Amino acid sequence: MKNKKVQRFLKRILDILASGTGLIILSPVILYYVHKISKEMGRPVFYNRLRAGQFGKAFKLYKFRTMTDAKDKEGNLLPDGERLTELGKKIRSSSIDELPQLWNVLIGDISLVGPRPLLLDYVTLYNKEQKRRLDVSQGITGWAQINGRNSLTWEQEFAEKVGSKHAAALSSGTAAIQMALMAAGVGEGDIVFCPTLTFSATANPIIYQRAVPVFIDSDYETWNIDPDLLEEAFEKYPDVKAVIIVHLYGLSADMDRIMDICKKHDVVIIEDAAESLGCTYKGKYTGTFGDYGIFSFNGNKIITTSGGGMLVSDNEEKIAKVRFWATQARDKARHYQHSELGFNYRMSNIVAGIGRGQLKVLDDRAAKKKYIFEFYKSELGAIQGISFMPDNEWNRPNYWLSCITLNDTKVKPLDIMQALEAENIESRPIWKPMHMQPFFEKYDFIGTDVSQKLFENGVCLPSDTKMTDSDLYRICMIIKGLFE
Numbered sequence: 028m029k030n031k032k033v034q035r036f037l038k039r040i041l042d043i044l045a046s047g048t049g050l051i052i053l054s055p056v057i058l059y060y061v062h063k064i065s066k067e068m069g070r071p072v073f074y075n076r077l078r079a080g081q082f083g084k085a086f087k088l089y090k091f092r093t094m095t096d097a098k099d100k101e102g103n104l105l106p107d108g109e110r111l112t113e114l115g116k117k118i119r120s121s122s123i124d125e126l127p128q129l130w131n132v133l134i135g136d137i138s139l140v141g142p143r144p145l146l147l148d149y150v151t152l153y154n155k156e157q158k159r160r161l162d163v164s165q166g167i168t169g170w171a172q173i174n175g176r177n178s179l180t181w182e183q184e185f186a187e188k189v190g191s192k193h194a195a196a197l198s199s200g201t202a203a204i205q206m207a208l209m210a211a212g213v214g215e216g217d218i219v220f221c222p223t224l225t226f227s228a229t230a231n232p233i234i235y236q237r238a239v240p241v242f243i244d245s246d247y248e249t250w251n252i253d254p255d256l257l258e259e260a261f262e263k264y265p266d267v268k269a270v271i272i273v274h275l276y277g278l279s280a281d282m283d284r285i286m287d288i289c290k291k292h293d294v295v296i297i298e299d300a301a302e303s304l305g306c307t308y309k310g311k312y313t314g315t316f317g318d319y320g321i322f323s324f325n326g327n328k329i330i331t332t333s334g335g336g337m338l339v340s341d342n343e344e345k346i347a348k349v350r351f352w353a354t355q356a357r358d359k360a361r362h363y364q365h366s367e368l369g370f371n372y373r374m375s376n377i378v379a380g381i382g383r384g385q386l387k388v389l390d391d392r393a394a395k396k397k398y399i400f401e402f403y404k405s406e407l408g409a410i411q412g413i414s415f416m417p418d419n420e421w422n423r424p425n426y427w428l429s430c431i432t433l434n435d436t437k438v439k440p441l442d443i444m445q446a447l448e449a450e451n452i453e454s455r456p457i458w459k460p461m462h463m464q465p466f467f468e469k470y471d472f473i474g475t476d477v478s479q480k481l482f483e484n485g486v487c488l489p490s491d492t493k494m495t496d497s498d499l500y501r502i503c504m505i506i507k508g509l510f511e
C-alpha cells in the first residue's frame with residue numbers, strides 16, 4: 028500500500044517535470060499555432076470536451092481547435108468533414124492538436140502514461156472489467172488499454188461521428204433492422220409501415236418478426252417515402268407499431284414532415300440509413316432522427332467491413348438489450364442460462380477494427396462520390412430527357428450511387444445497361460418496389476405509380492470511388508453515343 032503511494036507520488040512528480048519541461052520547450056510551437064488558428068478561425072483556439080478521468084471524475088480535455096462552426100442556411104452545423112480546415116487537417120495528421128493536453132497532465136487531470144480518457148457519456152457502456160481502466164490515472168498514451176478495445180472504441184467512434192448517444196455493432200444492417208424492430212416491441216401481427224422503393228433487406232426483418240408490412244409509395248422530390256401518403260396510411264391503419272424510413276441512395280427523406288406526422292401518432296421510428304452514412308438533413312446525420320437508426324457496412328456501401336451493421340439510438344437501455352439479444356441472450360449466470368431467445372448477430376472484434384479504419388475515410392469517400400455525381404451531371408445534364416436524382420436544399424447526400432431517370436426518351440434504361448455491359452462496365456436498375464415483388468405483393472400498398480416509374484425509368488450509373496476521370500469520361504461517351 029505504502030509502496031503504491033510512493034509510486035503514485037513519483038509518477039506525479041515525473042508528470043509535472045516532463046509536462047512542464049515539454050510546455051516550456053514547445054512553447055514557440057504552441058504559440059505559433061495559437062497565432063495561426065486564431066488568424067484562420069478566430070477564437071476560441073482550444074477545443075475541449077468532457078472526459079472521464081481516474082475513478083470516472085469529469086474533466087475538460089484540451090486540444091487545438093481544428094474545425095470551424097460553419098452552419099448551413101437553417102443555422103445547423105455542417106458535417107465534420109466540411110468544417111475541418113486545411114490547417115486543422117495538417118495539425119491532426121501530425122498530432123499537434125494533442126499538444127494542449129500537456130496542460131491537462133501538468134494540472135493532474137491525466138498522466139503521461141495511461142489509458143486514453145473516455146468521453147464521459149460512454150463510461151456507462153462499460154462492463155465491470157472494462158471499467159477497471161478507470162482505476163488508474165488516464166493518460167496521453169494508450170499503452171495501458173485493456174482488451175475489448177476495438178469493438179467498444181468502434182461503437183463509440185461511430186456514435187460520436189453520426190451524433191448519436193449509443194451504438195451496437197452487429198453482423199449486418201439487416202440484423203440491425205430486426206434488432207430495432209424487436210427493441211420497438213414489434214411482434215406477431217403488428218403493422219409496420221415501410222417504403223416500397225427500397226432493397227428487400229428493409230422489409231425482410233418485418234417478416235422475420237411475423238409482423239405485417241404496409242408499403243408506401245415515394246415522392247419525386249426525395250425518391251423516399253411520400254409524407255402525404257404516410258398521413259393517408261395512418262388514417263387507414265391507426266394502430267401501427269413502427270414506421271421504417273429509408274434514405275435511399277444516400278438521399279435523405281423529408282424528415283421534418285415525417286417526424287411531425289409520426290410524433291402525432293406516437294409511433295416508433297426506425298431509420299434505415301444503410302445507404303446514407305454521411306448524408307445529412309439540415310445538418311443532422313440521417314439515422315439519428317428516429318428512435319433507432321441502422322447502417323450497413325456491406326461490401327457495396329460507402330465504407331465497408333466486408334459485411335456488418337450498426338444500430339444507433341439515444342436509448343442506452345435498449346442498446347444494452349440489443350447487445351444482449353445479439354450475443355445469444357446469455358443471462359448473467361456462471362452456467363449457461365437463457366431466459367430469452369438469442370441471436371448470433373454481434374460484430375467480431377477484427378471486423379470492428381476494420382470499421383475503425385474505414386470510418387476515417389468516410390468524408391473522403393463522400394467527397395469523391397459527390398465529384399462523380401457532378402462529373403456525370405456536367406457531361407450528361409444537357410441531354411434532353413435525362414434527369415438526375417433530386418438534390419434538395421436541405422439535403423446533403425452522400426451520393427452513394429449516382430442515379431438518373433430517362434423521361435420519354437428513345438433510349439431506355441436497358442439500352443444504357445447493355446451498352447455499358449458490352450464494355451465490361453457494370454450498372455444497375457433502380458430497386459424494384461416491394462409491392463411489385465412476388466413475395467410481398469400480397470401486402471397492402473398505399474400510393475400510385477411513382478416508385479414504379481422510378482424503377483422503370485431509372486439507372487444507377489457506376490459510382491465506385493476508385494474510378495478515374497478517364498473511366499468516367501468513357502462511361503459518359505458510351506451513354507452520349509446512344510442519344511446521337
Ligand SMILES: Cc1ncc(COP(=O)(O)O)c(C=O)c1O
Nearest residue numbers: 199200201226228229301323325
Ligand atoms: C436500403 C437497405 N437496407 C438494408 C440493407 C441491409 O444491409 P446489410 O447488407 O448489411 O444486411 C441494405 C444493403 O444491403 C440496403 O441497401
